[in-house]
Amino acid sequence: MTGLQSVLDPAGAGGASIAALWWAMFGMGTLVFLGVVIALFLAVRRREGTELHTRAGDRLDTPDDRRARRFVIGAVAASLAVLLVTFTLSLFTSRATAALAEDGAPEIEVTGIQWWWDIRYLDSDPSRVVRVANELHLPAGRSVRIKLRSRDVIHSFWVPSIAGKLDVMPGRENELWVRATVPGTYRGQCAEFCGLQHAKMSLMVVVHTPADYEKWLAAELQPASPPASALAVTGETVFMRNPCSACHAIRGTDAYGQAGPDLTHLGRRLSLAAGELPNTAANRAAWITAPQEVKPGAHMPDVGLDPTELEALLAYLDGLK
Amino acid sequence: MRPATRVVPRAILFAFLASCSSDSGQRERDAEAAGSLVHTQRTSTLQAGAPTLAVYSRNPYSGDENAIADGRRLYAWMNCLGCHGELGGGGIGPPLADADWIYGGEDAVIYQSIMQGRPNGMPTYEGKVTPGDAWKIAAFVRTLSADAERDAGQQGPTGQGVLEGPRK
Numbered sequence: 001m002t003g004l005q006s007v008l009d010p011a012g013a014g015g016a017s018i019a020a021l022w023w024a025m026f027g028m029g030t031l032v033f034l035g036v037v038i039a040l041f042l043a044v045r046r047r048e049g050t051e052l053h054t055r056a057g058d059r060l061d062t063p064d065d066r067r068a069r070r071f072v073i074g075a076v077a078a079s080l081a082v083l084l085v086t087f088t089l090s091l092f093t094s095r096a097t098a099a100l101a102e103d104g105a106p107e108i109e110v111t112g113i114q115w116w117w118d119i120r121y122l123d124s125d126p127s128r129v130v131r132v133a134n135e136l137h138l139p140a141g142r143s144v145r146i147k148l149r150s151r152d153v154i155h156s157f158w159v160p161s162i163a164g165k166l167d168v169m170p171g172r173e174n175e176l177w178v179r180a181t182v183p184g185t186y187r188g189q190c191a192e193f194c195g196l197q198h199a200k201m202s203l204m205v206v207v208h209t210p211a212d213y214e215k216w217l218a219a220e221l222q223p224a225s226p227p228a229s230a231l232a233v234t235g236e237t238v239f240m241r242n243p244c245s246a247c248h249a250i251r252g253t254d255a256y257g258q259a260g261p262d263l264t265h266l267g268r269r270l271s272l273a274a275g276e277l278p279n280t281a282a283n284r285a286a287w288i289t290a291p292q293e294v295k296p297g298a299h300m301p302d303v304g305l306d307p308t309e310l311e312a313l314l315a316y317l318d319g320l321k
Numbered sequence: 322m323r324p325a326t327r328v329v330p331r332a333i334l335f336a337f338l339a340s341c342s343s344d345s346g347q348r349e350r351d352a353e354a355a356g357s358l359v360h361t362q363r364t365s366t367l368q369a370g371a372p373t374l375a376v377y378s379r380n381p382y383s384g385d386e387n388a389i390a391d392g393r394r395l396y397a398w399m400n401c402l403g404c405h406g407e408l409g410g411g412g413i414g415p416p417l418a419d420a421d422w423i424y425g426g427e428d429a430v431i432y433q434s435i436m437q438g439r440p441n442g443m444p445t446y447e448g449k450v451t452p453g454d455a456w457k458i459a460a461f462v463r464t465l466s467a468d469a470e471r472d473a474g475q476q477g478p479t480g481q482g483v484l485e486g487p488r489k
Contacts, residue, residue: 152394246399246449259398299394301451 004187005160011182011207012162014097021093028082035078097164100177102143108136109147112155112168112190115197115298116261116274121217122147130220131249133261134274136188136205138162138180139213148174153195159188159205167192180207187275196297202275223252224264228319235316238309243301250320260300267321273298285314380428382460392461395454399446401462409465414442418465426466431459 001008010016111118121130136159138144148157150170158165163178190201208216227233239245240254247260255263269279273295277283289310291300305313382388396402404414415423424430424439435455438445446455 241448243449243451243454257398299391301454303451 004185005189007160010161011180011184011186012159013100013179013181014163014177015159015161016181017093017096018164021089024089025086028086032082039075098177100143100179101145102177105143105145105177106139107145107147109149110136110157110168111149111151112157112194112201113151114153114195115190115201115295117201117203118151118261119203121220128221130217131262132220132265133269134203134271135269136203137213137216138178138205138207139210140180140183140207142210143177143179146176146178148176154192155190155194155201156192157188158191159186159203161186162188162205162207165191180205183207183209183212185270197274197295200274200276200295204270204275206270219268220265222265224250224320226252227316229315231312231315232319233316235312235314238305238313239316242305242309243303244313263317263320265320266317267319273300281314281318284317285310288313378427378429380432380456380460380463382456383428383463385460388457389461389464391454392457392459395450395458396461399450399458401458404442409462417462420466426463428456428459428463431462432456435459 003009007015007022008019010019107122109120109122111120117134117136119132119134119136121132123129146157148166148168149172150168152170154170155168156165157168157176159178162180163176166174166176168174184207186205186207188203188205190198192198194201206216227236236253239250245253245255245257247257249256249258249262249264251262251264266279266284271277272279272283272287273291276295277287287294287300288305289302291298291302382392397407404412405417406412409417411417415421420426422430424434432455434443435450435458436445436447436452450458
């Protein structure tokens, strides 16, 4: 019942109310199940000689009939009560998950794209907008407004530990308020079938203490560090002269493509290709040389670099901390 | 020299037969020969720009719906739509949704226009898209003009109006 991605291991206000509702429903379901089993047992053990009138037109007036009638009425009333209580509980849960709005809360725009998440930390000053990919960083204990958009098809944003699930619709903006409570690393997943790599469209959620969050944001705001070695300088040229720079942005350089993930601080990411691979040097090489084998159908093409270009490019990417 | 009374009916018959042709490529060539296009008055079969690439004479993705859908995406991502319009209506650059091709409408020529650029504004995308992606864009661009001849109010390349009856 614990884990990175578990409804039953909540680490956020919305997630906690949903987990509480889940346990309440589980408890009630268990009671109902036991009641049904006991009723079944009693029916099987019904005493000999009971006479019930079951044909149409019969008058139901034997003592056994009256007992059966009382039993049925009681069972219907109990079912209604159970449903009513569940309904009321779920209403309160909806209310609790929707009541996280707060003035001056940070705004984050999350865009679902086949098959990754583009995440922008909005700011009234455009030069302070931070763009990351497949990784949502949240301050613990603060409400955050998440604007959900889609660039292509319907996706669904779901980080079970933190909040409920909300569909991401092309052509409109959905709004989800979240409040993470426990610092840690969690995992989210696209929850609406969106094409070939739907199963591999995940995102990592990192909840920081408020001080760490500010530190993280300040670090993300920095432009990319310049290449440190001669090989990395060559790598930067390889990046700029090849299709890499047409789709990927690296702030502080001439690469400003918007079609693919921003790579400014690639080295700090936990994963590659939307949670598909851990972010290691070997996996970066694999993803660049054979994207269609790592994640068939993904929009990352095999650019066809020769080994020396690849070596230089990897040295450059290693330096993007 | 033959008398004009015999040449003119023959020419009309020729034009009629040409207009009956169901092969759209044939019609385009007829149209070029007739010089009926709006923007280009063709006086020779010579073509501007470098010689056509011989790698593929035909687009490997031609008719591949999946690749065409990718091409539509790339057309937006590479900002082709910035100049040619979202549906190829044109703007800063020439329209792509009509039957008029300045450099020729063959797959390899479209590919070449993308990769090597053209004078007066079309930049080169060599090194910005992979060859495969360029072919996908070309496949999508080709679909933009697929219905051009049927568009209401337009003259077909053979000079026939669309209201004169359905053509195959």
